[in-house]
Amino acid sequence: MTPFPDLAPAAPEIFLAVSALVLLMLGVFRGDTSTRLISYLTVGVLLIAVVLVLTGAGTKQITFSNLFIMDSFGAFMKVLVLLGSALSVLISIHYIEREQMKRIEFPVLMLLATIGMLMMVSANDLISLYVGLELQSLALYVIAAFRRDFAKSSEAGLKYFVLGALSSGMLLYGASLIYGFTGTTNFSMLASQFATHGQATGHAGIGLVVGLTFVAAGLAFKISAVPFHMWTPDVYEGAPTPVTAFFAVAPKVAAVALFVRLLIEPFGSMVDEWRQIIYFTALASMVLGSFAAIGQTNIKRLMAYSSIGHIGFALVGLAAGTELGVRGVMFYMAIYIFMNIGTFGVILCMRQNGRMVEEITDLAGLSKTHPMLALAMLIFMFSMAGIPPAAGFFAKLFVFQAAIEAHLYSLAVMGVLASVVGAYYYLRIIKVMYFDEPVEALDRTISGEVSLVIAGTSLFTLLFFFFPAPLLNGAAAAAASLFAAG
Amino acid sequence: MIVQSLAFYLFAAILVASAVMVITARNPVHSVLFLILAFFNAAGLFVLIGAEFVAMILVIVYVGAVAVLFLFVVMMLDINFRELRVGTLQYLPIGITVGLVLLVELALVLGTWVIAPDLTTVVAAPTPTPDQVTNTHALGLLIYTRYVYLFQASGLILLIAMIGAIVLTLRSREGVRRQNISNQVSRRRDEVVAIRKVPTRGGV
Numbered sequence: 001m002t003p004f005p006d007l008a009p010a011a012p013e014i015f016l017a018v019s020a021l022v023l024l025m026l027g028v029f030r031g032d033t034s035t036r037l038i039s040y041l042t043v044g045v046l047l048i049a050v051v052l053v054l055t056g057a058g059t060k061q062i063t064f065s066n067l068f069i070m071d072s073f074g075a076f077m078k079v080l081v082l083l084g085s086a087l088s089v090l091i092s093i094h095y096i097e098r099e100q101m102k103r104i105e106f107p108v109l110m111l112l113a114t115i116g117m118l119m120m121v122s123a124n125d126l127i128s129l130y131v132g133l134e135l136q137s138l139a140l141y142v143i144a145a146f147r148r149d150f151a152k153s154s155e156a157g158l159k160y161f162v163l164g165a166l167s168s169g170m171l172l173y174g175a176s177l178i179y180g181f182t183g184t185t186n187f188s189m190l191a192s193q194f195a196t197h198g199q200a201t202g203h204a205g206i207g208l209v210v211g212l213t214f215v216a217a218g219l220a221f222k223i224s225a226v227p228f229h230m231w232t233p234d235v236y237e238g239a240p241t242p243v244t245a246f247f248a249v250a251p252k253v254a255a256v257a258l259f260v261r262l263l264i265e266p267f268g269s270m271v272d273e274w275r276q277i278i279y280f281t282a283l284a285s286m287v288l289g290s291f292a293a294i295g296q297t298n299i300k301r302l303m304a305y306s307s308i309g310h311i312g313f314a315l316v317g318l319a320a321g322t323e324l325g326v327r328g329v330m331f332y333m334a335i336y337i338f339m340n341i342g343t344f345g346v347i348l349c350m351r352q353n354g355r356m357v358e359e360i361t362d363l364a365g366l367s368k369t370h371p372m373l374a375l376a377m378l379i380f381m382f383s384m385a386g387i388p389p390a391a392g393f394f395a396k397l398f399v400f401q402a403a404i405e406a407h408l409y410s411l412a413v414m415g416v417l418a419s420v421v422g423a424y425y426y427l428r429i430i431k432v433m434y435f436d437e438p439v440e441a442l443d444r445t446i447s448g449e450v451s452l453v454i455a456g457t458s459l460f461t462l463l464f465f466f467f468p469a470p471l472l473n474g475a476a477a478a479a480a481s482l483f484a485a486g
Numbered sequence: 487m488i489v490q491s492l493a494f495y496l497f498a499a500i501l502v503a504s505a506v507m508v509i510t511a512r513n514p515v516h517s518v519l520f521l522i523l524a525f526f527n528a529a530g531l532f533v534l535i536g537a538e539f540v541a542m543i544l545v546i547v548y549v550g551a552v553a554v555l556f557l558f559v560v561m562m563l564d565i566n567f568r569e570l571r572v573g574t575l576q577y578l579p580i581g582i583t584v585g586l587v588l589l590v591e592l593a594l595v596l597g598t599w600v601i602a603p604d605l606t607t608v609v610a611a612p613t614p615t616p617d618q619v620t621n622t623h624a625l626g627l628l629i630y631t632r633y634v635y636l637f638q639a640s641g642l643i644l645l646i647a648m649i650g651a652i653v654l655t656l657r658s659r660e661g662v663r664r665q666n667i668s669n670q671v672s673r674r675r676d677e678v679v680a681i682r683k684v685p686t687r688g689g690v
Contacts, residue, residue, distance in 0.1 A: 005634065017642060024649070064635035105653045112646050119639060131639045138643055142650035157654075 009061040009070035012052040012078065013118050019045040020111045027104025035102045039093045042107040046086040046114065053078045060481065062124060066186050069124035072481035076330055076474055077121045077257035084249035084337045085114040087453055091345050092242030094447030099356075101147055101240060110246060113139035117254035121261075126175045126185035126215075129258060133171070133222065136251060137164050143246070144239045156238025163221065163231045171218025177211030190266035209273050215262070216277050222255040225315060226284035229308045233296075236304035241356065244300055245344030248307050249337040256311070256333055260318055260326055264482050271321045278319040279411060285312025286418035293425045298358050299347055302425065303340075306384060309422055310336055316415050317399035320406035327479040328399035334471055335383070335395040335464070342457030343380045345450050349373060351443045360429060365438025373446075374433045376458040381430050383461045385423040391464035494534055501527035514560045522553045539621035 007014060023045070027038050057075035062068065089107055096102050116136030123129035141164065145157020179185050182193050197205075221228040236244045263274055289309020296302040314336070317328030349370075350357050367374040383392035396419060403412040464471075504527065507520040525548045532541035619627070629637055 010635075017638075065632045067633070067635050103653065105649055109646070109649060109653075112642065112649075115642065127633075127636055128639075131636050131643070135639060135643050135646065138646045138650065142646070142653055145654060148654055 005065070006061070006063040009056060009063045010068055010122070011056055012049040012082075013115055013122070015052055016045065016049050016111060016115045016118070020108055020115065023111065024104075024108050027108060030104075032103050035096065035104050035106070036093060038104050039089055039096075039107045042089050042111050043086050045111065046082050046089070049118075050079055050082045050086075053082065060484075062188075064128075066188065067125045067128045068119075068122050069187075070122055071478075073261065073326075073330075073478040074121050074257070076478035077253060077333075078118050080253045080334055080337055081114065081117045081121065081250050081257075084253060084341065085110060085117075085246065087337075087341045087457075088242060088246035088250065090449045091245060091341070091348055091453050093449050095240065095242050095348055099147070099240065103146075106143065106146060109139045109143050113143070113246075114250065117250055120254045121257045123258060123261070124187045126178065126187075129262070130168075130172065130175065133255075133258075134168065136254065137168070137222075140164075140247065140251060143243050144235060146243065147240055152238035153240060154238075156235045159231055159238075160235045167218045167221030167228065169218075170214050170221075174211045174214025174216075174218060177207055177214065181205055181207040181211065187262070187266040191268060194267065194269045208270070212267060212270065212274060213277060216259075216274065216281075219255060219259045219262070220281055223252050223259065223311050224304075224308055225281045225311050226288045226308065227281075229285070229288065232308060233301045233304040236307075237298055237300045237358075241300065241344065241348050244303070245341060245348075248303065248340050248344065252307065252311065253333045253337060256314060256329065260329055261482065263318065264321070264326060275319055275321055278315055279408070282312050282315035282319050283411060283414055285309060285315065286415055287312075290418045290421040293422070296425070297360055299350070299360050299363075299429075300358055302360065303343065303347070306422070306426075307340070309418070310340075310384075313396055313399055313415060313419070316408075316411055317402050319408060319411060320399075320402040322402060322406050323479050323483045324405055325399070325402035326482060327475045328395075328402040330475040330478055331398050331471065332395040334475065335391045335461075338457045338460050339380050339383045339390075339392060342376065342454055342461065343384070345454040345457065346373060346377045346380070348450050349442065349446050349454075352440050354443065357442075360432060361436075361439070362442070363429065363433050364436035366433040366442070369438055369441040370444075373442075373454070376454050377433060378430055379458045379462050381426040385426040386419050387423070389462075389465040391461045394464070394468065490534060494531070497527045497530040497534070501531065515557065518553060518556045518560055521556070522549050525549045525553065537621060539625060542622075 019041075023038050023041055026041075027034060030037075053075050056070060057072055060069070060071040063070075089110055092106070092110075096106055113136050116132050116134070116139065119128065119132030119135060123132055141157055141161040144160050145154050147153035175185070178190070182190055184190060184193065194208075217228060221231075224232040236247065239247065263271075263278070267274055285308050289305050289307075289312055293302050293305035293309070296305060310332075314329050314332040317325040317332060319325070320328070347358070350362055352362065363377075366377070379390060383390035386392045386396040388394075396415075400412045400415060403409075403415070501524055504520045504523040508517050508524060511517045511520060525544055529541040529544040532538070532544065
């Protein structure tokens with residue numbers, strides 16, 4: 001008889017699941033007029049979950065028959081995911097009211113997607129990995145197509161769904177190969193099996209490498225790393241803007257966390273095999289993200305390429321495969337969500353005569369019409385380009401430092417060159433805002449939530465340089481917990 | 487033994503024959519009916535190898551739900567199947583190639599067990615052993631205890647699928663007349679019935 005599982009490590013997930021059901025019932029009974037209330041409650045629930053994660057963090061706990069793991073690494077990533085989701089819900093409140101998307105399912109689906117992400121971060125088994133991933137993806141497909149009356153939104157949802165199904169198929173195929181060659185799906189058992197098998201034969205089996213490659217391909221799709229990035233620009237452009245903001249932060253953090261855990265914990269002893277894959281993906285993402293973004297005129301497409309590039313930079317840390325590298329990845333993702341949510345907040349303010357505009361040229365002369373908004377965008381763009389003293393500089397610094405200490409010199413040099421190319425299009429936005437003449441000013445009305453988020457994230461990005469210690473120490477402790485396990 | 491072999495060949499032959507009929511039948515409704523026959527025979531094969539749970543699921547889920555859904559779709563949507571078949575010969579080589587690749591892959595999968603028999607030793611032993619409990623019992627023992635986390639998570643996934651289907655398809659149409667029972671019941675005779683005197687040969 002299996003004993004009753006210990007529920008305490010999964011408290012945030014259980015709390016979120018129960019809250020999602022309660023909010024859904026509340027919404028169904030009170031109708032779409034209560035959307036604003038439910039959105040605020042969703043933000044509150046996510047923040048309570050942050051507290052639950054922080055109180056539960058500390059020692060490593062495994063529960064549900066080894067399917068679920070909670071450690072400092074997971075806690076750090078979960079806090080990032082929850083903050084990313086909460087900020088996304090917050091900036092969506094005004095938008096969904098204005099664009100006739102005011103339906104109670106919207107915040108509830110975002111909440112359910114967040115549960116999936118937390119499950120991904122806590123996965124300790126290939127099956128729980130897959131179930132978490134599907135929970136997240138299914139909710140994301142629906143909210144991508146949420147404006148079903150608009151062809152672009154439906155197209156985005158459909159494209160994401162079809163390609164997502166394909167990537168899930170690849171991931172499952174890889175997982176089944178791994179299971180076939182080892183007889184287990186559990187991460188800790190996989191790790192011990194690889195360690196003993198690797199010592200006995202001196203190499204990993206070819207079947208395992210094929211399986212690992214397929215799993216990596218499936219996960220690379222979810223983080224939109226090259227060569228699995230094709231869906232990103234279209235989906236980012238077509239989905240409603242707050243949904244794009246959500247896509248750009250929370251699922252990426254969760255998938256990166258999953259990727260790191262999978263490669264470091266069970267496949268830690270196969271580092272030479274997977275480093276080649278990550279090396280190539282990181283390099284290709286950085287280069288493509290930088291060069292393909294140059295020709296973009298739509299700011300949401302630009303952000304899509306920018307996020308591909310950022311994932312490339314984060315993967316540089318993973319390619320190092322060291323504790324320092326993992327710390328760099330976590331740190332990068334933390335900075336990334338703040339500057340990205342802030343930028344999307346500014347994009348949400350881009351309205352002319354009551355309708356959304358998305359062209360970069362629509363930002364012309366923003367410094368004269370909206371000086372504060374232009375200043376915030378300036379900070380975010382400097383940070384994205386990696387210009388000191390903005391936070392993005394330190395993010396890049398740590399991953400490149402890790403790459404150099406792991407003797408990946410060429411990767412680090414290519415990364416720096418790619419970020420120089422990338423700086424061009426970030427600086428172009430600043431040039432358009434500050435030196436071009438305004439054609440038509442943007443609307444003056446900016447919702448309270450959005451301006452709050454923009455102000456908060458821009459202050460964080462700018463002033464991070466003075467108080468880096470809490471985040472750095474948190475990332476360092478979390479990375480150490482991952483390596484202590486292996 | 488002989489009865490078993492006979493049953494196997496009977497089920498297998500009907501399965502293959504009906505599978506061929508599924509793709510060759512001219513009438514799409516016939517195709518779906520042959521598909522149902524194929525499902526039943528596959529279920530019979532599963533019973534023969536002792537997987538009675540999968541056999542039941544095949545009949546309940548595939549015949550009971552999926553095939554009936556297919557029938558509905560085929561009958562309700564006016565798809566011109568003759569037009570769809572126009573390019574069949576053109577795509578035949580590609581189809582055959584894909585089929586061959588799948589066949590080779592299957593052979594490789596089965597071959598692995600022959601080439602590397604030591605792999606069978608690493609496979610986790612099924613708990614509990616099949617001769618002690620039935621399939622259904624064994625699944626029930628695991629699914630609500632060891633895998634309760636995944637069971638609950640799958641429930642959430644189905645909930646999302648349901649919400650998603652409602653969000654993406656349900657629309658409130660204008661100008662739809664709905665039945666309003668209280669209105670119907672509270673109607674009174676003098677509101678709706680008018681008594682007219684009709685003169686002989688005069689009409690109303």
